[in-house]
Amino acid sequence: MIAACVLLLSALAFYFRFFTSDKNEFEIMKSVATGQCNVTMDKEKIVLRSGKNSYCDYTIAGDLGLTLRILPDSIFSASKKGDEINLDLKSGTALFTTIKKKISLKVRSKVEDISSELLGTTLVLIADPHYKKYQIIVLEGAIRVEPSDSTKPKVDVLTGYSVLKDETSQTASQEIEVVKTSSDEFTKYQTLSEDSKRTLNENFTHHNETTNSLITSDALDNSHTLVPIYRITLKNKKVYSGTIEETDRFYLLVDKEGNKIEIEKENIIELEIVQP
The missing domain is CATH 2.30.30.100 (SH3 type barrels.)
Incomplete structure (x- = not known):
């Protein structure tokens, strides 16, 4: 009897350790990739990398749901600490839509020194470390941005506007700017974002010609737009x-x-x- 109880307790301990401790905060439910797309993951963080001429779409589940597309040569990560999730772009371009499962969850996005709180949003993050240019484009919803000068109030940035930082600027402070997004740029990234959602929702197993042509033309545009x-x-x-x-x-x-x-x-x- 005692041996049976010990065995039962051991089994329960194993069950709770396996099904509670090892649960990841971010789970990839679906992915569609062209080229090299690498994922590294632990309990509280996921890092997604795309190689040259590679692009990847992901549906990610957790307390924060994500529909995500990363374009070539990009490094994007999501991490959770307590009730805060951070979405960070180190290089390249990422487009995503967020779905909060918990009201108490605070979500932040970061590109270099541009940090913003998300208010239910579809965003584009752009980071070019070589040319030291960083940008967040709001495609839908709004973000709340912390200015370079901490004494100034936070700024709400709405749909159709961008947050920029250009470290090649001659100004000593290199302040973060809020500017209106051009209609051409807004339409381009909105089209890429909608194409990503369609790719994931329609159960595609690979990118079709429409997606390939959209991303190829975007890469060509960016090669001339330094x-x-x-x-x-x-x-x-x-x-x-x-x-x-x-x-x-x-x-x-x-x-x-x-x-x-x-x-x-x-x-x-x-x-x-x-x-x-």
Whole structure:
């Protein structure tokens, strides 16, 4: 009898250890990959990597559900600590939609020094460590961003806007900026995001020609778009386009003819990133 009780207790201990301690916070329910897509996972973290010319779609389950697409040469991770989940992009481009299973869960996304709290959102994260340019695009919902200056209030960034940080800027503070996303860029990433959801929802086992052409054309665009072009609208209704360098007081804009124009920040009503 005693031996039977000991055996039963041992079995119960094994059951609870196996089914509670070893449960991962993130579980891949479905994946569709082209090329090299690697996954490393432990109890509280998942890291997803795509190789050159590789792209991957994932449905991830847990307290936070994710529909995720990573484009070529990307490193994306999700980690959980207590009631907080962090979504971090080290390099490349990631598009995702989040679904919170717990109301108390706080979700944050991070690209370099750009940190934001998600408010039920579809986002694009872009990180180019080589050119030191980082961006979050809000495709749906909103995010709450912490400014570079901790004394300033947090900023809510809505659908159709982006958060940028350009570490090649001449300004000493290299402040995080909120700009309107160009219609071309917004449409491009919205199309990629919807295509990712369709790929996962329709039980595809591989990427079709539509997806391949979308991502191939995006890679070609990005290979030629190393320096972003901005459109600046002033209070007097004048509009300028070109590359910019930032100082504390003004932007130095260089247009396509090579003309340099100093634009005082206080005279600007809209700063928009556009496709070259």
